[in-house]
Each structure stands twice: as C-alpha cells, then as structure tokens.
Amino acid sequence: MNNPYTYTEAEIVDIAEETANIKTFRLRPKSPIAFKAGQFMDVTIPGIGEAPFTPSSNHNVKDVLDFTIMSAGRVTKLLHQMKKGDTVGLRGPYGLGYPLEKFKSKEIFIVGGGVGLAPLRALLYALFNEVDDYKKIILKYGARTPKDIVYKTEIDSWRKKAKHIDIEITTDVGDDIWKGHVGIVTTILKDLDVNMEEAVSIVCGPPIMMKFVTFKLLDLGFRDSNIHLSMEKNMSCGIGKCGHCRIGPYYACKDGPVFTYDKIKDLPNIWD
Amino acid sequence: MTEKIYTITKKNLFDLFGRLSGTHRVIVPYEKGENFHFADFDPKKEDSIELGGIRQSQPLKSFINPPREGMLSVHNEGSKPVIIAGVKGCDLSSLMLQDFVFLQGDYEDPFYSKGRSGTMLIGNDCTYAKETCFCIAMDGAPYPKKYFDMNLSRMDDYFVVEAETDKGNSLISSFRMFFAKASRADIDKRQYNRDRVSAQIKDFINKRGTKNTSQIKDAVMKNYNLTALWQDFASTCVECGACNLACPTCHCFLLFDERSKENFKKRYRVWDACLYRTFARVAGGANPRKHLYERLRNRFEKKFDFFPKALNYFACTGCGRCIDACPGNIDLREVLKGLVDGKWNKPPND
Ligand SMILES: Cc1cc2nc3c(=O)[nH]c(=O)nc-3n(C[C@H](O)[C@H](O)[C@H](O)COP(=O)(O)OP(=O)(O)OC[C@H]3O[C@@H](n4cnc5c(N)ncnc54)[C@H](O)[C@@H]3O)c2cc1C
Numbered sequence: 047m048n049n050p051y052t053y054t055e056a057e058i059v060d061i062a063e064e065t066a067n068i069k070t071f072r073l074r075p076k077s078p079i080a081f082k083a084g085q086f087m088d089v090t091i092p093g094i095g096e097a098p099f100t101p102s103s104n105h106n107v108k109d110v111l112d113f114t115i116m117s118a119g120r121v122t123k124l125l126h127q128m129k130k131g132d133t134v135g136l137r138g139p140y141g142l143g144y145p146l147e148k149f150k151s152k153e154i155f156i157v158g159g160g161v162g163l164a165p166l167r168a169l170l171y172a173l174f175n176e177v178d179d180y181k182k183i184i185l186k187y188g189a190r191t192p193k194d195i196v197y198k199t200e201i202d203s204w205r206k207k208a209k210h211i212d213i214e215i216t217t218d219v220g221d222d223i224w225k226g227h228v229g230i231v232t233t234i235l236k237d238l239d240v241n242m243e244e245a246v247s248i249v250c251g252p253p254i255m256m257k258f259v260t261f262k263l264l265d266l267g268f269r270d271s272n273i274h275l276s277m278e279k280n281m282s283c284g285i286g287k288c289g290h291c292r293i294g295p296y297y298a299c300k301d302g303p304v305f306t307y308d309k310i311k312d313l314p315n316i317w318d
Numbered sequence: 319m320t321e322k323i324y325t326i327t328k329k330n331l332f333d334l335f336g337r338l339s340g341t342h343r344v345i346v347p348y349e350k351g352e353n354f355h356f357a358d359f360d361p362k363k364e365d366s367i368e369l370g371g372i373r374q375s376q377p378l379k380s381f382i383n384p385p386r387e388g389m390l391s392v393h394n395e396g397s398k399p400v401i402i403a404g405v406k407g408c409d410l411s412s413l414m415l416q417d418f419v420f421l422q423g424d425y426e427d428p429f430y431s432k433g434r435s436g437t438m439l440i441g442n443d444c445t446y447a448k449e450t451c452f453c454i455a456m457d458g459a460p461y462p463k464k465y466f467d468m469n470l471s472r473m474d475d476y477f478v479v480e481a482e483t484d485k486g487n488s489l490i491s492s493f494r495m496f497f498a499k500a501s502r503a504d505i506d507k508r509q510y511n512r513d514r515v516s517a518q519i520k521d522f523i524n525k526r527g528t529k530n531t532s533q534i535k536d537a538v539m540k541n542y543n544l545t546a547l548w549q550d551f552a553s554t555c556v557e558c559g560a561c562n563l564a565c566p567t568c569h570c571f572l573l574f575d576e577r578s579k580e581n582f583k584k585r586y587r588v589w590d591a592c593l594y595r596t597f598a599r600v601a602g603g604a605n606p607r608k609h610l611y612e613r614l615r616n617r618f619e620k621k622f623d624f625f626p627k628a629l630n631y632f633a634c635t636g637c638g639r640c641i642d643a644c645p646g647n648i649d650l651r652e653v654l655k656g657l658v659d660g661k662w663n664k665p666p667n668d
C-alpha cells in the first residue's frame with residue numbers, strides 16, 4: 047500500500063539568493079512531480095524535519111520544481127545552509143490548486159506580500175501559459191524594503207509577457223535608489239481600472255496584510271466569493287489526518303490552503 | 319435468536335487464549351486495585367485477569383495506532399496478528415471516528431489500516447459503572463453494540479459469547495470444543511445484567527445532571543465567546559495533554575524526524591495534544607491559540623462541533639478517562655453543563 051508519510055529524494059540543482067533571508071531552491075526529484083499552482087508539498091531534511099511550501103515554479107514543468115523559502119525557524123534555517131548537490135525529500139503535492147477554470151476570461155487581481163509571492167509566482171506562470179485566456183492580469187506586490195523584493199530580475203520579464211499585464215510594487219520604507227512607490231500594499235489598491243464586481247482576486251502574504259487587503263478589496267466592491275486567500279496554518283501530515291491545520295469545519299491542508307473569503311468569513315479568529 | 323450465541327467457561331477461555339498465544343499476540347485486561355489495564359496474556363497471572371469490570375486505563379487506540387510508531391516503512395515482517403479481549407463499548411464506539419479519520423478521504427493511512435485489520439476485537443460487557451462513566455449520555459452503552467468481532471459477557475464463572483463478524487465466527491468454529499450453545503436463560507441473564515449496569519449509569523447521569531448529545535448540540539458554538547467560562551475551566555489546566563492522550567477519540571498526531579546513533583534517518587508518528595502550546599503555532603512563533611482557554615475551547619469545538627458536522631458523531635464516548643486523568647480537576651461533564659445552562663461551578667483544584 048502507498049505510504050503517504052514517506053518522501054522521494056530530490057537533488058538541489060540550483061539556489062538563488064532572493065533577499066537576505068529568502069532563497070529559491072531548484073529541486074530535481076528522482077521522478078517528475080505533477081502539481082497544480084497553489085498546491086503545496088512537504089520538503090524534508092531527512093532525519094531533521096519537514097515543512098510545507100508551495101512550489102513557486104510553472105506547473106507545466108515537472109522535472110524541476112522551485113521552492114522559495116524564507117528562513118523562519120528550525121527547519122528553514124537548516125534548509126538555508128544546504129548547498130547545490132545536497133539531497134532533500136519531497137512529498138505531495140497536497141491541497142487544492144487555484145481554481146484556474148473559474149479565472150478564465152476574467153480580470154485577475156493579485157496581491158502579494160513578502161515571501162507570499164512564492165505561490166503567486168506559480169500562479170502567474172500558470173496564467174502566462176494561457177495568457178490570452180485572461181482579460182487582464184494585475185499584480186500588486188508589497189515588500190518591507192527594496193532589498194526584500196523577491197524575484198527582482200524576473201519581474202521585469204513578466205511585464206513584457208503581454209500588454210494586458212500590469213505590475214506595481216511598493217515597499218513599506220524606501221531607500222536611496224528605490225524609485226517606486228513607498229507605503230504598505232493597501233496604499234496601491236486604488237485608482238484601479240478593474241470591474242470589481244466581476245474580477246477575481248488572489249491574496250497571499252502575512253496574516254495581518256491579508257486581513258487589511260481583504261477589507262480593502264471588500265470596500266472596493268470585490269465579491270467575498272471572488273477573494274482567494276492562502277491560509278497558513280500549522281501543518282504536519284498534509285492529508286487531513288493529523289488534525290493540526292483545522293479552520294472551523296475545514297482542514298487547510300486538504301480543503302485549502304486557498305479559501306474564498308465567503309467560506310471562512312464567519313469562522314472565529316481566522317486572522318490569528 | 320440463540321443462534322451464534324454460545325457460552326464458554328472461564329477455564330476454557332483461558333485455555334483458548336493460551337492456544338492462540340502461539341500464533342497471536344493476545345492482550346487481556348488485568349485488575350489492579352480499582353483499575354484495569356491491558357497487557358499481554360500471561361497464564362501465570364490468570365487470577366488477576368478481569369473480563370468484566372469497567373474500561374481499562376489505556377484507550378483502544380494505543381494498540382491500533384501506538385503512541386509512537388516508525389513511519390518510513392509500512393512492513394514490519396513477522397509481527398503477529400493481535401487479539402485484544404475485554405474491549406468495552408465506549409472504546410469500540412471510538413472506532414467510528416478513528417476509521418473515518420484514518421481510512422477515509424483521499425489517503426488511506428497504511429499504518430492504521432494494518433493495525434486495524436490485523437487486530438481481532440473481543441468486546442466485553444461492563445459489570446458495573448464508575449461515577450465518571452456517562453456513555454449513555456453520549457449515545458453509547460455499557461456493552462458493545464458495534465465494531466466487535468466477538469463479545470464476552472461475564473456471568474459468574476462463565477461467559478456468554480456472541481460472534482458478530484466472520485473473524486469471530488471462524489474463531490468459534492475452529493475451537494468449537496471450548497464452546498457450548500447458550501440457553502434462553504443465559505441470554506435473559508445477560509440482558510438483566512446489561513439493564514442493571516445501564517440503570518446505574520443513568521442514575522449517575524441524573525444525579526449530576528450530565529447533558530446528553532441532543533442537549534449539547536450547538537452548545538459550544540453558541541458559547542464560543544463566553545470567555546469567562548472557558549477561562550474559568552482552563553484556570554487549573556497545566557497543559558499536560560493527559561485528556562488528549564487518554565481519550566479514545568482524540569486522533570491528532572505529529573510527524574517527528576530524527577537520526578539514530580548510527581545516523582539512520584527516522585520519521586515517527588507521535589500522538590499530539592491540542593492543549594499543548596506548540597500544537598497550532600506557526601513559523602516565527604505566531605500562534606492562533608496563544609491562551610490556554612483558547613486551546614481548551616478548541617478541544618470542545620473539535621469534539622462537539624467539528625465531528626458532529628463532519629460525521630454526525632459526538633467525539634466523546636463517555637468513558638470518563640479525561641476526568642480521571644486531569645490533574646486540574648477539569649470535568650468535561652461540568653464544562654458541557656455550563657455550556658448548556660449558561661452557569662457553571664468550577665470545583666477548585668485538590
Ligand atoms: C500551505 C503552506 C505553504 C507555505 N509555503 C511557503 C513558501 O512557499 N515559502 C515559505 O517561505 N514559507 C511557506 N510556508 C511557511 C513555512 O511552512 C514555514 O515557514 C515553516 O513551516 C517554518 O518551519 P521552521 O521549522 O523553519 O519554523 P519553526 O518556527 O521552527 O517551526 C514552525 C512550526 O513547526 C513545528 N515544529 C517545530 N519543530 C518541530 C519538530 N521537531 N517536529 C515537528 N514539528 C515541529 C512547530 O509547531 C512550529 O510551530 C507555507 C506554509 C503553509 C502552511
């Protein structure tokens with residue numbers, strides 16, 4: 047019988063330093079892995095521990111997968127010390143991907159904060175695969191400082207993918223060279239040329255950012271069933287058995303990790 | 319009616335266990351003082367084996383989903399099939415939940431599945447009740463109703479035996495010489511005993527005013543923000559997790575990796591407890607349930623709201639183990655009473 051708790055080996059074939067505490071690891075699993083943008087996987091340091099991450103790469107590519115990982119604690123710190131050629135474990139993918147069928151022919155309004163751009167990068171690549179199927183693709187991204195912006199070199203190339211792609215970046219505080227907008231991400235959620243009634247929004251970032259962005263989007267006229275939120279919960283098994291990731295009647299690992307706001311808005315303490 | 323119902327003498331039963339011990343791991347309950355505990359069948363200790371009494375100190379999950387289990391490979395060759403005799407109704411009914419969690423959904427848990435299918439369950443009627451027993455309030459009974467392969471109801475020096483599954487029937491047919499057909503009188507006597515113990519439990523429930531499932535329905539969510547209640551009951555909680563670990567329905571676990579001395583990489587499943595501070599904590603130390611009262615409330619939400627909605631099952635079997643185990647005197651029955659009545663009286667810590 048299949049053992050969902052064990053992992054397959056994957057080699058670290060490349061490491062890109064995004065910021066002082068965020069790296070993108072390119073992993074080559076022993077056999078290709080099919081995932082859908084928005085799903086997550088558990089990355090294991092064998093004999094040490096594992097943690098959940100969303101692949102940040104294009105889901106059409108199955109032989110190498112990117113994971114953009116912030117050093118935030120025990121396992122992620124050790125992952126950051128690993129080198130090209132080292133081996134990690136992978137299990138998954140788990141959870142539901144972004145409902146791309148639902149996004150077809152709509153205006154897509156994406157809001158990211160910090161390392162929350164990781165799953166959104168996978169989403170963007172998935173959208174770029176069929177870029178003409180979407181009416182408009184807008185990304186609003188906020189980082190703490192200009193140095194904390196991830197995928198810096200790539201973002202420009204995203205802008206060039208198609209005319210109907212619009213990307214704006216803001217930083218909470220600026221510096222000498224930063225020419226872009228300064229202010230938290232909610233400050234660039236205005237003067238939008240979007241039909242809020244119909245558009246879909248996808249938000250990923252720290253809980254406090256998601257909370258304020260959600261309220262802002264509702265204010266602007268987005269429907270709660272069109273706001274897609276990535277809920278970060280403590281996870282262990284990833285498959286709805288261990289009980290860790292419960293949010294009301296759901297398990298974030300199997301019913302999420304992305305939820306539309308209408309499904310969770312009446313549940314207690316969702317932003318904590 | 320008397321078909322499939324037999325009797326077996328105590329001597330024959332122990333002979334049977336002895337025979338089965340060659341090919342199986344046979345686990346039976348032993349009596350020690352006021353308590354009962356499961357351990358491997360040992361003919362030298364026959365005198366303290368008690369196939370009656372009340373539920374044992376270990377919940378049934380201990381033998382199907384052990385507290386710590388290696389997870390990297392499913393096969394542990396040569397492990398014998400298990401027979402557990404003496405399992406009470408309150409433990410057997412927990413299998414509804416455990417089976418749902420571990421066998422259903424997109425992933426079947428291969429470890430649980432192996433433990434479950436490799437274990438023969440011999441149920442057992444309670445011969446009396448303890449004040450903390452309230453199975454009837456939780457829709458249960460002091461005798462097995464479901465999930466047993468075979469059941470033993472203790473009479474004086476013999477047992478009434480009922481086979482429920484093929485496993486149970488084939489055990490009886492393989493050892494037919496140990497069994498006799500039950501008479502009408504045997505079955506009537508079994509019913510008399512069941513009624514007697516049930517009446518005792520109902521008496522305990524009435525005296526205390528313990529709430530039943532239809533009263534509890536919706537009570538947790540209605541009082542979710544009755545912080546004073548949760549804080550009051552949590553005030554003596556020492557976060558030991560004993561209530562979680564002793565509970566036959568609590569299923570939560572943690573995957574835990576380590577290296578052996580020889581540098582072998584290991585992964586274990588260990589039982590986890592939602593009362594622990596670390597249970598819901600995420601990276602960087604953020605914690606959606608920082609306070610003890612939130613974690614205590616979470617336990618009630620999971621048992622009396624989540625599972626009733628997910629499975630139409632109240633995730634409490636009324637075994638009372640959490641009440642006995644709690645060093646802070648937190649009595650689940652009193653919490654539920656507080657939730658339903660809107661007033662409560664938290665007894666002080668001993
Ligand atoms: C669906 C999902 C997708 C995510 N995607 C990304 C992503 O793309 N990029 C990214 O940077 N982050 C992502 N995260 C967050 C990431 O999973 C956490 O940052 C990571 O788990 C931190 O692990 P840590 O051990 O470094 O941190 P710690 O703070 O040390 O641990 C975090 C939690 O893990 C548990 N834990 C700690 N030690 C152990 C142990 N020995 N055994 C078992 N559990 C233990 C604890 O409960 C602790 O609260 C995602 C999270 C989720 C839920």
Ligand code: FES
Nearest residue numbers: 282284288289299
């Ligand atoms: S991570 Fe185990 S139930 Fe969701």
